[in-house]
Amino acid sequence: MPESLPANSVGIVTPLSIAFEQPLDLCSGRTLPRYDLTIETYGELNSSKSNAVLICHALSGHHHAAGYHSMDDKKPGWWDVHIGPGKPIDTNKFFVICLNNLGGCHGSTGPTSTNPETGELYGPDFPIVTVRDWVNSQARLADHFGIKCWAAVVGGSLGGMQAMQWAIDYPERLKHALVIASSPRLTAQNIAFNEVARQAISKDPEFNKGRYFDNDAIPKTGLSLARMIGHITYLSDDGMGSKFGREMRQEKLSFDYNTQFQVESYLRYQGERFSTAFDANTYLLMTKALDYFDPASEYEDDLAKALGQAKCGFLVASFTTDWRFSPERSREITDALVEAGKDVCYAEIESNYGHDAFLISSPRYDAVFAAYMQRVERDMEVPNAS
Amino acid sequence: MRADLEIIKPWFTPGSRVLDLGCGDGELLDDLQQSLGINGLGLEIDADNITACIARGVNVIEKNIDEGLASIKDNTFDTVVMTQALQVMHRPDKTVEEMLRIGKEGIVTFPNFAHWRARFYLALRGQMPVSKFLSYEWYDTPNIHFFTFKDFERLCIDRNIRIIERTVVDHAHRERWSNTLWPNMLGEIAIYRITR
Numbered sequence: 403m404p405e406s407l408p409a410n411s412v413g414i415v416t417p418l419s420i421a422f423e424q425p426l427d428l429c430s431g432r433t434l435p436r437y438d439l440t441i442e443t444y445g446e447l448n449s450s451k452s453n454a455v456l457i458c459h460a461l462s463g464h465h466h467a468a469g470y471h472s473m474d475d476k477k478p479g480w481w482d483v484h485i486g487p488g489k490p491i492d493t494n495k496f497f498v499i500c501l502n503n504l505g506g507c508h509g510s511t512g513p514t515s516t517n518p519e520t521g522e523l524y525g526p527d528f529p530i531v532t533v534r535d536w537v538n539s540q541a542r543l544a545d546h547f548g549i550k551c552w553a554a555v556v557g558g559s560l561g562g563m564q565a566m567q568w569a570i571d572y573p574e575r576l577k578h579a580l581v582i583a584s585s586p587r588l589t590a591q592n593i594a595f596n597e598v599a600r601q602a603i604s605k606d607p608e609f610n611k612g613r614y615f616d617n618d619a620i621p622k623t624g625l626s627l628a629r630m631i632g633h634i635t636y637l638s639d640d641g642m643g644s645k646f647g648r649e650m651r652q653e654k655l656s657f658d659y660n661t662q663f664q665v666e667s668y669l670r671y672q673g674e675r676f677s678t679a680f681d682a683n684t685y686l687l688m689t690k691a692l693d694y695f696d697p698a699s700e701y702e703d704d705l706a707k708a709l710g711q712a713k714c715g716f717l718v719a720s721f722t723t724d725w726r727f728s729p730e731r732s733r734e735i736t737d738a739l740v741e742a743g744k745d746v747c748y749a750e751i752e753s754n755y756g757h758d759a760f761l762i763s764s765p766r767y768d769a770v771f772a773a774y775m776q777r778v779e780r781d782m783e784v785p786n787a788s
Numbered sequence: 789m790r791a792d793l794e795i796i797k798p799w800f801t802p803g804s805r806v807l808d809l810g811c812g813d814g815e816l817l818d819d820l821q822q823s824l825g826i827n828g829l830g831l832e833i834d835a836d837n838i839t840a841c842i843a844r845g846v847n848v849i850e851k852n853i854d855e856g857l858a859s860i861k862d863n864t865f866d867t868v869v870m871t872q873a874l875q876v877m878h879r880p881d882k883t884v885e886e887m888l889r890i891g892k893e894g895i896v897t898f899p900n901f902a903h904w905r906a907r908f909y910l911a912l913r914g915q916m917p918v919s920k921f922l923s924y925e926w927y928d929t930p931n932i933h934f935f936t937f938k939d940f941e942r943l944c945i946d947r948n949i950r951i952i953e954r955t956v957v958d959h960a961h962r963e964r965w966s967n968t969l970w971p972n973m974l975g976e977i978a979i980y981r982i983t984r
Contacts, residue, residue, distance in 0.1 A: 717842070736849055737859045740829065743805070747842050748849040752835075766835055773843035780845070 410486045411478065412444040412469035412493050419509060422542055426504075429694075432529040435518055439543055440465050440509025441501040444485060445493035447547065452782045454549045455491055456540060456576075457481065457500035458557035458564035461632070461688050462680060464508035467500035468493075481558075483763040490771035495779055496553060504539050505531045505687045513612075513683035526612025526683055533560075533695045537567045544575065554578040554778045558760035559727060560688070563695045566735070569712035570697050578778045580717045580771075583724055583760035585731035586705050586738070587696040592726065595635055596689040599628035603682050612683050625682045626673030633672050638723035638756030705738035715745040715781070717774040719767070721759035722752050747774060790815070792871060792957060792977055796895050799953065799981050800824055804866035807891060809853050809883070810873035813837045814846030821846070829865075854878045857886045865891040872977075874898045875931040881943055884982070888949065894982045900956065901934040903976045937978050944982060953981040 407413050419440050426434045442465045447454060457467050459480070468485035470478050485491045485498055502510040505528060513528040544552065555565045555576045562584025569579045585592070606624030608614050614621055637645075646665040661667045701707035716739055720732035729750050739746040749770045753759035759767070793816045800806060802824040808817050811830025814837070820826040830848040832838050841848035854877060868891030870883070875898050877883045887894040900906075901917075909917035916926040924931065937956070944951055957977045 733859065740849070740864065741861055743827075745847050746829075746849065747847055748851075749838055749842075750850045766839075769839045770842060773839050776843055777845055
């Protein structure tokens with residue numbers, strides 16, 4: 403809990419809910435009759451509405467990217483290291499919007515919301531949404547604020563996929579896309595990990611085909627396991643090694659099946675905490691959105707052709723020990739952008755933190771991020787800049 | 789701007805697509821973008837240089853050129869330029885071949901090891917030359933291939949590479965009549981414009 407807020411914090415922030423009463427057609431063929439998006443904003447929108455930056459969240463993220471909700475908060479928003487006055491996404495210069503995506507469980511319409519057509523909770527009946535659906539819903543969010551063109555759309559991991567989709571689907575509506583620790587499509591291994599997570603959840607005795615709320619229960623064990631396996635893929639072998647090594651909770655081997663090593667107890671704690679804070683149906687949905695993302699598939703499996711739709715400039719960044727979305731995936735994106743003749747910068751940042759590195763401040767990451775945001779700022783007022 | 793960069797500047801076409809291999813802090817591309825409106829991209833391996841490029845508005849990709857340029861398609865660029873870096877490549881011949889695969893024209897500059905100072909240094913002292921221009925000891929130099937104008941031109945003949953233009957300058961990057969009179973002996977830096 404901060405006794406006083408740091409000078410480079412956006413401070414105390416309050417989420418906002420915005421209602422969209424127009425139906426939204428989804429990739430699945432289904433339609434959402436209406437929806438709410440929960441958002442946070444930081445900084446001030448300028449009079450020409452040219453300084454807006456959209457932050458897209460990753461698998462388990464939400465709208466609370468920076469600042470604190472109250473002085474009692476233990477931690478600031480999930481990307482507080484990079485959003486704030488004087489930080490790479492400088493809120494003295496940019497108006498930042500971060501939202502909870504459709505299907506989420508932090509206020510935006512999703513499985514935990516009431517279906518207006520039945521008056522009951524959506525639960526497992528909430529339509530599976532895709533990255534493209536999210537981008538369409540975000541475009542309406544931009545309209546709500548009168549933002550014709552984002553100065554930048556920024557995201558890490560699944561968030562980076564949204565930035566790419568924006569560039570492909572709405573080329574006139576963004577000047578820059580920052581695609582960090584992301585991938586142009588999931589590998590078989592990625593999908594396999596997601597499937598293990600989904601199986602863990604759906605095989606939990608409390609799951610009840612996704613209608614666990616009918617029994618006032620949650621599939622705690624399954625969600626906890628899903629988070630544990632996910633968490634392993636977010637860290638690197640080296641990172642885990644230096645954090646835990648083979649450190650034990652007791653001095654001697656106990657020759658039983660209780661937690662023996664520190665890493666076991668850490669994972670259990672992470673799983674436990676997540677399982678009561680996140681909705682299982684949302685988790686299933688988010689992993690599906692990841693699996694389905696493959697923009698090249700609509701352009702003859704040619705990523706260069708897909709990204710060739712874009713008119714914005716790109717920053718692509720990866721982290722050396724990220725094996726979930728490895729640097730190789732970011733190089734694929736970069737190569738496709740070069741082939742398509744787009745403006746692209748690519749940095750491969752040394753880090754021990756695996757996939758999680760995109761959430762953590764490090765001197766080189768911050769320098770690259772800030773340098774690119776300077777370019778974003780310069781291009782804000784330039785018409786049709788790239 | 790560095791004098792050798794001034795010399796090669798007229799060899800670029802306004803509005804063309806230029807790749808700079810080992811682009812450093814982006815000085816050349818920045819200048820070409822502003823004065824000729826070229827569409828530039830640099831490849832670089834040094835972290836600080838990469839940040840400097842990004843900040844000044846030069847597109848840059850972090851890449852170890854020695855690992856190859858296979859990910860870049862044929863004829864992606866009009867001109868591929870490499871200044872003072874061919875001698876640090878593991879296989880300069882492959883680098884040159886790749887330059888002319890991914891680009892229509894290549895521009896290379898490199899230190900001429902047959903310059904008279906280097907010749908005398910080795911001949912008289914019996915030691916690898918260390919000079920203001922080639923300032924490394926033999927064991928810590930990044931310059932792992934020492935070659936001369938003649939060597940480079942023989943490579944071009946062997947590989948059917950056409951030399952469009954060439955010039956030589958001294959260590960202060962001056963083009964002098966004496967350099968051009970006896971380039972292999974008197975020129976310190978070779979500057980070549982090549983194509984297939």
